[in-house]
Amino acid sequence: MIEKIKELPANMIGFKTAGHVVKGDVDFVKSEVRLLIDKTSKLNYLLFFDNSPTDFTLGAWLHEALLSIKNITKWTRAAIVTDCQRMINFTKVFNAVMPGEFKGFKKEDYLLAVDWTAEKIDLD
Secondary structure (H helix, E strand, O other): OEEEOOOOOOOOEEEEEOOOEOHHHHHHHHHHHHHHHHHHOOEEEEEEEOOOHHHEOHHHHHHHHHHHHHOOOOEEEEEEEOOOHHHHHHHHHHHHHOOOEEEEEOHHHHHHHHHHHOOOOOOO
């Protein structure tokens, strides 16, 4: 399941994953992302993993990848919030090959991730 995180700054969008994630969940994300891009002309995106990446079906992962490719020129900042160090490390690699900035954050740094994603602060 993926749910939209409420009460975030207006220039960003965030989602929280829990349990099993399927293609239909990612379709919901894609439509919400489109609304933000239409409003702001850019994409500041936060994804909070409250589950394991193994809880995503193959269809969900493929749709998530297509979301990345389809909006590649709109990415400004993307934060991945998880306690999985492998995912944080992958985000660092992803940052090197994608336009925009991508950062991984531990769950305890959620508020820092929100401020960074919303372009309120810069981090090295």
